[in-house]
Amino acid sequence: xKKSSLLTVIAAGVALLGLTACSNSGKKSDSDxxxxxxxxxxxxxxxxxxxxxxxxxxxxTLKVKEFTDYTQENxxxxxxxxxxxxxxxxxxxxxxxxxxxxxxxxxxxxxxxxLGLYSDKxxxxxxIKSGDTIAIPNDVTNGxxxxxxxxxxxxxKLADGAPAIPSVKDIADKKGLDIKTLEPSQISAALPDVTxxxxxxxxxxxxxxxxxxxxxYVDTDHATSLGDEFKNAVVxxxxxxxxxxxxxxxxxxxxxxxxxLIKSGGDTSAWDLKD
Numbered sequence: 001x002k003k004s005s006l007l008t009v010i011a012a013g014v015a016l017l018g019l020t021a022c023s024n025s026g027k028k029s030d031s032d033x034x035x036x037x038x039x040x041x042x043x044x045x046x047x048x049x050x051x052x053x054x055x056x057x058x059x060x061t062l063k064v065k066e067f068t069d070y071t072q073e074n075x076x077x078x079x080x081x082x083x084x085x086x087x088x089x090x091x092x093x094x095x096x097x098x099x100x101x102x103x104x105x106x107x108x109x110x111x112x113x114x115l116g117l118y119s120d121k122x123x124x125x126x127x128i129k130s131g132d133t134i135a136i137p138n139d140v141t142n143g144x145x146x147x148x149x150x151x152x153x154x155x156x157k158l159a160d161g162a163p164a165i166p167s168v169k170d171i172a173d174k175k176g177l178d179i180k181t182l183e184p185s186q187i188s189a190a191l192p193d194v195t196x197x198x199x200x201x202x203x204x205x206x207x208x209x210x211x212x213x214x215x216x217y218v219d220t221d222h223a224t225s226l227g228d229e230f231k232n233a234v235v236x237x238x239x240x241x242x243x244x245x246x247x248x249x250x251x252x253x254x255x256x257x258x259x260x261l262i263k264s265g266g267d268t269s270a271w272d273l274k275d
Contacts, residue, residue: 033059033060033061033245034060034061034062034063035060035061035062035063035083035084035245035249036062036063036064036065036081036082036083036084037062037063037064037065037082037083037084037085037086037249038065038066038067038072038073038076038077038082038084038085038086038087039064039065039066039067039073039085039086039087040066040067040068040070040073040087040202041066041087041201041202041205041206042066042205042206043205043262044066044086044087044202045064045066046261047086047110047253047258047261047262048062048064048086048253049064050257050258050261051249051252051253051258052064054252054255054257055248055249055252058248060245060248060249062249065082067087068185068206069185070087070088070184070185070200070202073085073087073088074088074093074096074100074102074104074235075100077104077235077236077237078100078102078103078104078237080237083236083240084234084235084236084246084249085234085235086110086232086233086234086235086253087202087232088232088233088235089113089141089229089230089231089232089233090106090228090229090230090231090233091141091144091145091165091229091230092139092141092142093106093233093235094229095139095140095141103237103238103239104235104236104237104238105235105236105237105238105241106233106234106235107233107234107235107236107241107246107250108233108234108250108253108254109231109232109233109234109254110231110232110233110234110253110254111231111232111262112220112230112231112232113200113201113202113232114201114212114215114218114219114220114221115142115145115146115149115198115200115201115218115219115220116198116199116201116204116212116214116215116216116217116218116219117134117149117150117153117196117197117198117215117216117217117218118191118196118197118198118199118204118208118210118214118215118216119191119195119196119197119216120191120192121195121196122195122196122216123216124216125153125155125196125216125217128155128177128195128196129176130175130176130177131176131177131178132176132177132178132195132196133177133178133179133180133193133194133195134150134155134177134178134179134180134194134195134196134197134198135179135180135181135182135187135190135191135194135196135197135198136150136179136180136181136182136187136197136198137181137182137183137184137187137198137200138181138182138183138184139184140165140167141165142184142198142200143167143168143181144163144164144165144166144167145165145219145230146198147166147167147168147170147171148165148166148219149198149217149219150177150179150198151166152219152222153217153222155175155177156171156173156174156175156177156179157171157172157173157175158170158171158172159171159172160172164227164229165229168181180194184199184200184203185203185207187199187200187203188203188204188207188208189207191208196216234246234249234250234253
């Protein structure tokens with residue numbers, strides 16, 4: 001399989017000003033410059049630990065908390081247990097805010113994470129046939145991207161006029177496949193019981209101990225770019241979007257040094273740092 005653009009580092013010139021933020025204990029004083037960011041993989045943790053090291057000289061202390069289930073970071077950011085998080089796509093954030101009446105906003109891009117189709121039984125996506133079972137995530141955003149992946153691989157056909165983030169009901173022809181929707185964190189465990197499965201990269205890394213190089217199909221291999229909805233973001237509560245220290249953290253992330261760290265994980269061919 002060709003090398004994919006697996007994690008694409010994207011700089012975003014986001015103007016950040018202001019002085020207030022939430023922390024584990026509620027409102028911070030102006031002199032309190034200790035923050036906690038939530039992430040969803042060991043690679044993300046390493047990225048932000050590098051950022052933490054680099055901002056120490058500017059008087060900022062950044063703590064990095066890794067979660068094993070990415071459904072936890074947004075509620076923790078909303079209630080102030082986290083100051084920031086750095087794990088989700090724009091479309092996931094938008095959908096979470098809509099479903100939870102949330103008040104979280106994107107203050108800067110990080111990378112585009114690949115989404116892959118994995119199999120313990122097959123070596124090539126072309127070997128998938130009618131009667132096979134494919135597992136995909138059951139949430140709106142990752143499930144929709146998974147359906148687009150299956151369509152791009154020629155495994156299904158979408159209905160005319162299907163939305164950019166389709167659901168199972170938007171599939172016009174499953175071509176004999178049995179498509180099962182499962183909780184994202186449970187798909188890795190189900191992989192031996194299905195023909196193939198679309199699995200989020202953070203779970204591929206933490207649960208399967210693999211990388212997208214092990215996939216039989218990766219969506220970022222087959223598209224020159226993905227829209228903003230699939231870019232990952234740094235997220236905070238809207239009341240904190242103009243905080244000056246957060247401008248510093250975003251800037252410290254969007255560097256060649258962090259890009260090289262991501263690339264060293266074997267998961268990416270980094271683009272030039274630009275919007």
